[in-house]
Amino acid sequence: MAKKRTFAFSLLSIAAILIAHGGYRVFGMLFAFDKTAPPVKLTKVEQGAIAESVASLLAVQGPAALPKDRPVDTITREELRDHVYFLASDSLGGRRPDDAGYNIAAEYAASQFRSAGVRPVFTGADGTPTYFQKVPMMRVTTAIDHPFTLSTAAGDKVIEALDDLRLFSRGPSISKVPMVFIGYGISEPDHGWDDVKGLDLKGKVAVMLIGAPLRDGKPVLPAAVHKSYQGIPGIGRRVQSPGLRQNRPDALVVVLDKEYADVWDILPNVLGQPQLQYRPGGGPGRVTVPPAAAALVRGAQAEAIFAGQEYNPLDIPSRGLAGYKTFEFKDVRLSLGIRAAVEDFESMNVVGLVPGTDPALAGQVVTVGAHLDHLNPAGGKIRNGADDNASGSAGVIEIAEAVAMRPFRRPVLFCLWTAEESGTAGSRHFLSAPPVPVDDIIVNLCLDMIGRSDPDAGKTRKHYVIGAAQITPELKAVIVAVNAKTIGWPLDFESMESSMNGSDHYNFHLKGIPTAFLFSGRHEDLHAPTDDAEKVDFEKVQRLSQLIYEVTAELGNRDKSIRPAAVQKEPATARF
Numbered sequence: 256m257a258k259k260r261t262f263a264f265s266l267l268s269i270a271a272i273l274i275a276h277g278g279y280r281v282f283g284m285l286f287a288f289d290k291t292a293p294p295v296k297l298t299k300v301e302q303g304a305i306a307e308s309v310a311s312l313l314a315v316q317g318p319a320a321l322p323k324d325r326p327v328d329t330i331t332r333e334e335l336r337d338h339v340y341f342l343a344s345d346s347l348g349g350r351r352p353d354d355a356g357y358n359i360a361a362e363y364a365a366s367q368f369r370s371a372g373v374r375p376v377f378t379g380a381d382g383t384p385t386y387f388q389k390v391p392m393m394r395v396t397t398a399i400d401h402p403f404t405l406s407t408a409a410g411d412k413v414i415e416a417l418d419d420l421r422l423f424s425r426g427p428s429i430s431k432v433p434m435v436f437i438g439y440g441i442s443e444p445d446h447g448w449d450d451v452k453g454l455d456l457k458g459k460v461a462v463m464l465i466g467a468p469l470r471d472g473k474p475v476l477p478a479a480v481h482k483s484y485q486g487i488p489g490i491g492r493r494v495q496s497p498g499l500r501q502n503r504p505d506a507l508v509v510v511l512d513k514e515y516a517d518v519w520d521i522l523p524n525v526l527g528q529p530q531l532q533y534r535p536g537g538g539p540g541r542v543t544v545p546p547a548a549a550a551l552v553r554g555a556q557a558e559a560i561f562a563g564q565e566y567n568p569l570d571i572p573s574r575g576l577a578g579y580k581t582f583e584f585k586d587v588r589l590s591l592g593i594r595a596a597v598e599d600f601e602s603m604n605v606v607g608l609v610p611g612t613d614p615a616l617a618g619q620v621v622t623v624g625a626h627l628d629h630l631n632p633a634g635g636k637i638r639n640g641a642d643d644n645a646s647g648s649a650g651v652i653e654i655a656e657a658v659a660m661r662p663f664r665r666p667v668l669f670c671l672w673t674a675e676e677s678g679t680a681g682s683r684h685f686l687s688a689p690p691v692p693v694d695d696i697i698v699n700l701c702l703d704m705i706g707r708s709d710p711d712a713g714k715t716r717k718h719y720v721i722g723a724a725q726i727t728p729e730l731k732a733v734i735v736a737v738n739a740k741t742i743g744w745p746l747d748f749e750s751m752e753s754s755m756n757g758s759d760h761y762n763f764h765l766k767g768i769p770t771a772f773l774f775s776g777r778h779e780d781l782h783a784p785t786d787d788a789e790k791v792d793f794e795k796v797q798r799l800s801q802l803i804y805e806v807t808a809e810l811g812n813r814d815k816s817i818r819p820a821a822v823q824k825e826p827a828t829a830r831f
Contacts, residue, residue, distance in 0.1 A: 352677065
């Protein structure tokens with residue numbers, strides 16, 4: 256039976272090892288809790304020292320408590336808390352896939368797999384087994400080739416200073432493109448509101464307000480719908496709506512008012528800030544240009560855009576919706592030149608295996624996964640990603656340890672993917688170069704945020720499960736039945752189905768593999784520097800991790816595969 260580790264002792268011991276080896280700079284990095292400081296860049300030697308120290312220490316430590324009779328009972332709040340506090344510490348700098356902090360997190364996760372008896376499934380460059388799967392990626396750095404220019408009948412107004420303009424998505428360069436004001440950009444015809452109906456946006460720049468309409472201080476749309484259009488998630492909802500996807504403009508300009516000032520600091524500026532992208536096939540990186548650039552404007556630049564037009568939506572805070580309308584700008588066109596430079600690098604997935612006990616089922620593999628990465632700092636502050644997704648990563652680590660204590664009939668792969676925040680690159684690569692044939696994977700359980708509750712959850716602290724009935728309704732039925740019999744946590748299978756493509760599970764879905772995505776919902780700290788470990792609901796993390804263990808046990812031990820027969824091929828011969 257695998258041994259459990261004492262985390263507090265681990266940190267002190269790591270510190271002692273590092274200082275004993277003269278690693279004062281590295282020790283300072285690990286324990287420098289200044290949220291405004293940039294992540295420290297470590298040399299390869301320093302990264303290796305930390306990784307080796309962590310792995311060595313965890314391999315020799317004694318048990319923190321006597322083994323428990325049921326493996327599920329070893330998934331404790333205390334150990335989940337230890338994992339989350341480590342992974343979401345300022346010292347790891349937000350776990351960006353091209354940063355030393357992510358490498359430390361990956362080494363930490365591998366050491367946990369190793370100490371639990373979870374097996375590596377890949378072969379390293381030196382021919383030895385490894386938990387690490389190299390993921391080819393590239394940094395794309397964006398710069399302005401031609402400044403943001405408004406062309407009017409009176410001449411060109413060139414915006415050189417970017418104090419009130421922020422590019423948050425690259426796209427093709429545009430030259431003197433006409434502009435259309437699309438109001439809030441909300442298309443909700445079932446609720447009597449459709450800003451884009453009748454507008455032709457192709458070949459034009461769409462100018463849009465953030466937020467959602469109010470009349471006499473009250474939401475025009477139903478409360479839940481109104482809430483879904485707030486902040487950064489609300490921008491994403493608009494962009495993904497059929498109204499804009501089927502009528503895509505050449506560029507998008509989002510106008511901020513004072514109520515949404517925080518969006519300016521949270522949403523990253525891609526100018527000079529490298530974006531990370533997947534390199535399919537591992538060849539030299541080539542820039543894939545998104546279909547439309549997107550920018551935030553505020554203050555003086557927002558005033559310049561609407562100057563002289565028939566309606567100025569910047570007056571809405573004082574006038575309300577009186578005179579509200581969408582319109583084509585008169586005698587105003589927009590130009591913006593964008594270029595990009597590319598630098599290749601590699602990140603890594605962390606994958607371990609618990610072999611099954613029944614050779615006849617060796618070709619039916621269960622996968623349990625979470626993304627280990629998060630984001631670069633925003634506004635000079637580290638975004639630790641405690642709920643997103645140190646919580647899910649901690650859950651996978653603890654579930655893997657529990658399964659290793661008493662393996663199931665089917666093999667289980669435990670996956671911690673890199674670069675989910677960069678287009679789900681890690682899981683895409685995992686499925687393009689899997690350690691087992693994709694046809695052998697019968698199900699994927701994805702833990703992406705299991706430590707918080709969004710405001711709609713209320714006192715129930717319900718958790719969202721997305722996609723469980725998409726490939727086969729049987730998976731949802733299994734989760735419901737197992738939950739009723741074991742944990743009894745409130746689950747919501749309906750409210751977030753529109754977020755089906757929101758995490759790594761979706762890549763499995765596209766392969767015809769049944770999947771379920773556990774998600775906290777869009778709480779106020781999502782992707783913000785305030786997503787810290789102190790706010791995590793560790794009872795919830797524990798109970799949901801235990802639930803996924805129980806669901807994995809059912810899927811791993813039952814006679815019938817959960818993957819539909821039309822998709823699942825004949826089991827392969829035993830490999831594990």
